Amino acid sequence: xxxxxxxxxxxxxxxxxxxxxxxxxxxxxxxxxxxxxxxxxxxxxxxxxxxxxxxxxxxxxxxxxxxxxxxxxxxxxxxxxxxxxxxxxxxxxxxxxxxxxxxxxxxxxxxxxxxxxxxxxxxxxxxx
Numbered sequence: 001x002x003x004x005x006x007x008x009x010x011x012x013x014x015x016x017x018x019x020x021x022x023x024x025x026x027x028x029x030x031x032x033x034x035x036x037x038x039x040x041x042x043x044x045x046x047x048x049x050x051x052x053x054x055x056x057x058x059x060x061x062x063x064x065x066x067x068x069x070x071x072x073x074x075x076x077x078x079x080x081x082x083x084x085x086x087x088x089x090x091x092x093x094x095x096x097x098x099x100x101x102x103x104x105x106x107x108x109x110x111x112x113x114x115x116x117x118x119x120x121x122x123x124x125x126x127x128x
Contacts, residue, residue, distance in 0.1 A: 031123030
């Protein structure tokens with residue numbers, strides 16, 4: 001979840017990561033508009049926990065550093081449960097939009113983690 005090459009197998013077209021507390025990341029080419037997200041790592045506990053700030057470059061509603069993503073990886077039933085919280089989003093609309101985006105990308109991550117190719121990323125449908 002912090003290796004640039006592996007991230008690109010399920011999200012984005014270019015990634016730069018410094019996976020240590022205080023290290024920065026930049027992920028470009030997200031979705032059909034090629035958006036870029038950036039932030040800073042707060043916690044990096046390999047194979048267990050990841051916490052980092054999140055925001056969109058040029059974004060006024062969710063600028064870089066304005067929200068927090070926390071991911072815990074938990075061994076369960078011979079596999080791994082990923083528990084994710086994205087907090088600090090300014091409105092219910094933003095929370096719903098990000099939940100839809102995360103559902104899309106976590107499905108792609110699940111496919112990639114199983115050793116399969118999730119295929120080209122066409123982004124998140126804006127249709128309800």
